[in-house]
Amino acid sequence: MTRHLLGRRDMMLLGAGLPLLGANAASAQSPTSLTVMIPNIAVNGKLREIAEAQARVKIVDDPFVSTPDTVSKVLAPGGTSRYDLIMAQSGYSRVPMLGPKAGAEKAAPLDLSKIPNAANVADLFKPDIVSRDGVTYGLPYFIGYDSVVYNADVISDKDPYTQSWGMIFDDKYAGKIAWFDTAVQMLTAAALYLGKTAPETMTPDEVADVGKFLISKKKNVRTIWTTFSQAASLLSSGEVLCAYGSIPVRMELQQQGKNFTNAWPKEGVLSFVSDLYIPKDSTHLDAAHALFNTLIGPPYVDQLATVSGYLPANKLAGAGLSEEQKLRAGFGIYTGQTKATPLKLPTALNVWIETWSKVKSA
C-alpha cells in the first residue's frame, strides 16, 4: 500500500484552510472602509475618485446635514467610535471637540508625520487649527459661506433684496421662502438683519427678541428644509423662490443647468472655515490619516473649488481659478471684498436652541 505524503484528513484540512487564506489575502488588498461625514459634494464624483485612489480607502458616506448636527452626533453616547473622519466649522466645533479639559477631547490627536500636507495650511487660516497643549486635533479643510440662494430667472439682481438677508424675512417674497432648520445659522442671519454685530454674544433677552422676530416672519415662510438636496429640490421645483442656502445647494442647482445664484447681503454672509477631525475612537486611524492628508493636498485641492464650490483653506487655494471664481468661492471674505460674519459657537447655546424650537413650534 502506497503511503501518500498527505493523508486524506490533511487534504481536507488544507481544503478548508485555502479559502480562509484566500480571504485573508483579499482583505489585505481591499481598501479600508471609512465612515465619513463630509458634505457629499466634496466627496462625490471626480473628487471621490481622487480621494479613494490616493488614500487607498473606500469612503462610506454618513449624510452631512450641518455642523451643529455633526458635532451633536459625535458628542452623542458612542458617537466618537461611529465615524472615521468628520468635517465641522472650526468656529462652532472647537470648544465641544476639545472638551472641557485636557484628556476630554472628542477628536483623536493628529499624527502630523502622517499628514505632510498639513504644511499647506495658509497662514490666513492657521487660527482655525484646533489644538491644545501643542497637540493638533483639527486642521482647516476648506472655507465657505452661507447666504440666500434665489431663482435668478424670477428675481432680478437689481432687486435690492438680493443685497440683504431681508429677502428671506420680509413680505416681498411671502409664501415663496424656505428657511434652514438649524438654530445657529437662522438666528445668526436674523440677528445680522436686525443690526446685531456679534450675534454669538447676544444675551438671552436679545436671543428672545430675535426669536420673536422670526416668529413674526414665519407667516412668510413656505417650509423649513433640513437637507441640502431638499433645499435644492424646493428651489428647483418652483415651490420657493429663495431660501437660506449654502454652497452645496447653489452648486447642485447650477450643475443641473438652472439659473440660481446667491445674494451678497449687505449685513454680511455667514462665513466659516471647516476643519477635519478624526473622532477619537476611530478604529482606522492610519487609513483616516491617509484620507485626511489626501483631502488637504494636491491633486484633490486642485479640483475642490471647481467641483464643489468650496475653496481649499490652504496655500494652494485658488491656483488656476479666475478672480470671479475665487470671489464666488468666498475668497473675498478674507481679502475684505465681501462683507462676512464668521459663524461662532454662541455663548448661550441652549437658549438659542430653545428659542429655535419655539420658533418652529409657534
Place this chain on the structure above:
Amino acid sequence: MTARSAARSFGAELLPILPGGLWLLVFAVVPFFFLIVMSLWTATVFGIEPEWTLESYRTVFADPVYVLIVLKTLRISLVSTVISLLVSYPLAMFLARMQGRAKAMFLFALFLPFWSSYLVRSFTWLPILGRNGLINHALISAGVMSAPIDALLFDEFAVYVGLVYVYTLFMTLPIYLSLDRLDPALGEAASDLGGRPVQVFRRVTLPLSLPGVWSGCTMVFLLSVGAYVTPSLLGGTSGIMVGNVIAGQFLESNNWPLGAALSVLVIGMVIVSVTLAGMRVGLRQLFLGQGR
C-alpha cells in the same frame, strides 16, 4: 397543597407569559426607564452630563409652546384617525363583499403601496400637491383656477393627506377582518324584518364591526402621534408635530434631556388619552378588538 407544589403550579402559570413579559421588559419598560433617567440629566455644550436636574421639565412647562405643540399633535392625530376611519370603512366593506379572485386582487392592490418605504410613500405627495404639482396643474389647465393653490402642500392639510395615506392599511385591515367574519344571514334577516339598508347598517353591521373599528382607531392614533417623516416632508411651518421638535432635540440641538422630557410628556398624554377612551369603550375592545 404543599408549599413546593404551590410554587411549582405558580411557576407553570407564569411560564406562558414569560416571553411576552420579557419582550415588554426589554423593549418597553427598560427604554422608558432610560428615557425618564435621561430627561433628568444635564445638557451641556460638551454633551450630556449625568448630573440630576429638573431643568428640562422646567423648560417644557415654563413656556406653553411645548404643551401646545403636544396638544396640536393630539388634535392632528385625532382628526387623521377620524378621516382614516371615514375612508377605510367603505373600503373595508367593499373588500368584505368581494369574492374569489377579485377579492384577492383588491387585497393585493391595498397592500401594494406598503411594499415601498414610509419615506417614499410620504414623498409621493410632493409632486402631487405641490405648487407646480399634478392637482394644481390639472385645475389650472381645466380653467378652474387661475393661480396654483398653495395650501395643498406645506400645510396641515398635507399632513392629514400624508398620515391618512400611510396609515390607511392599519385602519382598513382590522375593520375588514371584523366585517369579513360577519354572517351575511344577519343582514338578510334584518332586511326581511323590514329594515332599510341604512337601518341594517346602523343597527347590525356597525355595532358588530366596532371591535375592528376600535382596533384600527387605536393603531392609527398611536402611529400618528409619533409621526415624524410626514409632517417634516409635507407639513411646512404650520404642520409641525411634536415628533419633529423631539427629533430636533436629539439630532441637531444635542439636547437629549429636553428631547427625553418631551417624549415623557407625550407618552404621558397618550396614556391619559387612551385610558379615557378605554374607560368609554373598554380597554379589551380598544386593544384586542374584543367585546367588553
